[in-house]
Amino acid sequence: MKSSVTVSTGALHALVCGMSLLAFAPAFAATSTAAVPTGLSPLSQAISRLSADTRQQRVVELKDLGIDRPIILNASDARRELYLPVPADVPLTDATLQFDASYLNGEEGRNTLLLSLDGYPVRAMGLNAGEGDASVTLGVDKSARETGSVRLGIAWSSIISRIQCEDERAIGNVLRIAPDTRLSYSFDASQLHDLGAAWNALPGKPGILVAPGSLSSASYDAAWRLGVALERIGKQARIVPFPSVKDSIDLSGVSIPAELKQIPAFAALDGKGLHTLDDPAQIGALLMLGQTPAFNADLAVSDPALLKAVNESLDALQRQIQSLDAGANGAFNQWRERHVNGALNASGSDNVRLAMLGAHPLLMINQGAATKAIGLFSTAWNKLARTRQLTVGEEANMPLSDDGRVALTRLGGKPGSVDVLAKADWSASFPLGTVAYDGRVPVSAAVDVSAAPGASGTPPVASLFLNDYLIGAAQLTADGQKQRIEARIPRYALAAQNTVRVSFQRQPVSDLCRETPQAFPVSILPSSHVTLDKIGLDGDFSGMAARYAAGTQVVVPQGYLDRPASSLPHVIRIASASGVSPLRADLNVTTDAQSAISPDKAFLAFEVPVKGSDESLQVDAQGHLLIHHKEQTLLDLKSLNHLAALQVVESGSQHGMVYRILGGQGPNFERPVLLERGNVTVLGDNGPLTTFDAKDPTGSQMIDDDEPKGFDAWRKPSALWLIPAAVIGFIVLLLAGRRARRKRQ
Incomplete structure (x- = not known):
């Protein structure tokens, strides 16, 4: 291809080490509680207050976590735990959890809602009207979370009033949890001591800051790779170009301190609605304030064009400050050292560092280090990122055994036990490309389970799904011993993104109301796995996902x-x-x-x-x-x-x-x-x-190759066809014998 510019990542199949995650720049030295020096001019004091303020505000909604539909709880004893991410090991301030929910009560009885935070019960409510609002605002303590999440526990109990020993559940008594349920909090960016904490602070839709105007091939290449890596962990990347002159900026949420309005760049931003930038100094002013979506980014692709744009905007702003108040120039230099220079001072070509850019902490990623920085998005790496400097290599290929088996634990599944009263699900999700890199694709699945005996004599049932296709099921021998469910994976069930799900179901028992139905444990064992093999790849989306893996x-x-x-x-x-x-x-x-x-x-x-x-x-x-x-x-x-x-x-x-x-x-x-x-x-x-499927609009290619086709069913009958064939032959011979006897008579 002659008319193309190629940007290659080289031999990405090998592990590459040597990318240093640099220590934090001095931008994090200041805290939001630092005192502003006295004896300074009003302009210098206003700039010093901006320099000392490193408070960050965050709002995490269930929608940001991929829960875009209401959660429905309708069992007699239904429980759900939700994990809302926060910076790891960083104290929270002004933290509140807005629980948005409503309920329906079709059967008379007792409905109870119990909410807990990090395992500690904080609110209990009886909800017994016909319908109503179950929303409540909960205060969240400011303690640092080592796990990097606030755990919201929801317990819903619905007991109908009449005596009914078979089942006390009522389908009309439900709790609806809205996706708008959200955690609001703030934290001090100076308390972010490592990259792992900064990673946990990323919102559900993190912004990727890129250079203004047209991007270089290397910068564009880095941005799409980071965006795909974020998608793989459930986050939806936003692209935030650095503003340039003639861009229109929404000033609705901008609040400018009165002392700064004497600077022309800040005075021009003192308005509402859309504003067209006509001076680089105005871009520098917006960067200092950090109150607009134009600078609401969490990662940045660092390239020369971006660094040049940042410096030019701040140089233009500094000239205006110098002309008005030479003494305020020192305060501005101090702000610039703490809030900008750490992000711009790169050492080496392959680095990822945590620094402040304006009013926000950013993960600065050099355009040549994107493939290595993807290691940041590994859960295993994040647990180890508790120091100021680490060396991380590129993501390794999925290790395979000689017979092509891959444990479900390597695909995101976590083995362990769950208590099942009526029904419970266990799942593991993986992109097809993580296992098909050598041309092999999943052809079978084996799930090893064990179940404890329950009060009912009916054995529990385990059902195995792949992408919501039922591919295997078995009644379990509930004796605590390992039992394997094996299933062939049909080609039509494979997709670019795959989810293996195991659903357990028990029969709850109540002995004439003298016993309360209890849950009994079942386990997914670490030996559960999928088997890969090389097969002919179809010309469809799943076949292309397997090809892309190489x-x-x-x-x-x-x-x-x-x-x-x-x-x-x-x-x-x-x-x-x-x-x-x-x-x-x-x-x-x-x-x-x-x-x-x-x-x-x-x-x-x-x-x-x-x-x-x-x-x-x-x-x-x-x-x-x-x-x-x-x-x-x-x-x-x-x-x-x-x-x-x-x-x-x-x-x-x-x-x-x-x-x-x-x-x-x-x-x-x-x-x-x-x-x-x-x-x-x-x-x-x-x-x-x-x-x-444009090549197979009838869907015939989804039928297995070993199934009879057309008249082949008559030419290649199975053994089952011998039974009706023998009966038909006997009837034909019987009728022929009767006709022969009649002719003789």
């Missing part, structure tokens, strides 16, 4: 680098959904949008022509959406807005996927994209609108 060529046009704020969310969402590994991918930037690319390995192309590809979904010059199957047009629609198409194609001997925006604007993805089975999908703001 390496991917991500191709974007130059126009994507010119508008990173709008293009990077698309690249991040689609790359994550497709199973592209941020460690085993190369970014190719095409400078000629008209020249078709010729990939030399599995590829993911964004709005660039691909040589020799026969795309089933196309948009013609008149804006018509055409969906083809072989020589037949299945659908013809005029172009729609906020839509995009993602489809599997072939180019020569290589398989890949092509992403194209339909209409003038692409989708604004509100949540992670989950691809269903197929090879063509139309995407909207909320994800896939429709997904199908």
Whole structure:
């Protein structure tokens, strides 16, 4: 491909060590309670107050944790624990938990709600009206959490009033927990003593700060890799470009101290609504205040263009301060040393460091260190990040045994025991690319369980699901001994993102109301595993996820680098959904949008022509959406807005996927994209609108190869066909014998 600029991460399959996570800069020396020196001018005192204030405010909602629908509790004794992240080992201030919930009471009886924080009961309520509000505000103590989370315990009990010994549950008595339930708190950034604490402080939608204007290939490459890595741990990255002159900024939440308004840059920001920046000094003023979304970032891709923009804005602001009050220049230099210089003073090309940039702490990541920085997103690493300096290598490949087995504990599952009264679930989630890097894909699953005997003689049932497909089940011998559930994994059940779920169900027993139903333990054992093997990969989304595990060529046009704020969310969402590994991918930037690319390995192309590809979904010059199957047009629609198409194609001997925006604007993805089975999908703001297999619209390829096809069922009968065949043959012979006797008579 002649007209492209290639940025390669090199041999990413090997472990690479030697990336130092630098110690914190002096920016964290000041605390929010530091006294402001007296005897200074009003302007110097105002700047000193900004320098001393390192307080950070955070709001964590259930929606930020991926819970975007109400949680329903409707059993006679239902319990749920929710973990809300906070900075590890950092005291909290002004912390409150707003529990938003409502209830319905269809059956007369006693409903009780018990809330606890970190295992300590804090509020109990009787909710016995027909319906009502169960919301409550809880105070949260300021103690530092070593675990990096506030644990909210919810217990709901619903006992109906009439005597009913079979089952005291009522389907009309429910508690609804709203996704708006949230934890609000503040903390002192000077108390962030290590990178692990800063990592736990990341919100559910962390912002990635990038340079203003068009990005370099290296900077764009780092941003999409960090975004995909964040998606893999359940966080949705936001792209925050550093402001530049002529940008429009919303000043609705900006509050400017009166002493600072004598500076022209601050005075220009004293308003509400949209404001067009017309001076670099105004950007420096916004950076000092840190009250706008333009600087609400949690990570930053550090490249020369970003560092230059920061310095230019602060230099322009310093000139205005110098002209008004030469004495205030010292206070400004002190603020700059504490709040900026630590982020800009990089030593070496491969580093990740924690520093203040303006009013916010940031994880500063050099553009050449993104692949190594992905180690930050490992749960195992985060538990060890309790020092000021660490050396971290790149993520290792998933170790496989000689027979291709991978323990579910390596895929995110945590073995252990749970008490089951009626039903309980255990799950482990993993991207297909983490196990398929050598070409093998999961072909079978084995889950080892043990269950304690209960009061009922009915044995408990364990059901095994993969991506909500039931692939195996068994009644358990409840004697505390290991029992294995083995199941073959059908091809249609695999996806780019996979979830293995084991569901346990018991029969609760009450002896004529003299006994209260009790829960009994069941265990998932560490020997549970999936087995991988090399099979023929299909030309669909799951087949591409397996191919991407070995390496991917991500191709974007130059126009994507010119508008990173709008293009990077698309690249991040689609790359994550497709199973592209941020460690085993190369970014190719095409400078000629008209020249078709010729990939030399599995590829993911964004709005660039691909040589020799026969795309089933196309948009013609008149804006018509055409969906083809072989020589037949299945659908013809005029172009729609906020839509995009993602489809599997072939180019020569290589398989890949092509992403194209339909209409003038692409989708604004509100949540992670989950691809269903197929090879063509139309995407909207909320994800896939429709997904199908253009090469197999009847779905016949989902049927196993060993199943009879058409008349093969008659040519290759199974042994079961011998029974009706023998009966039919006997009847035919009997009728023939009767006709022969009648003729003789």
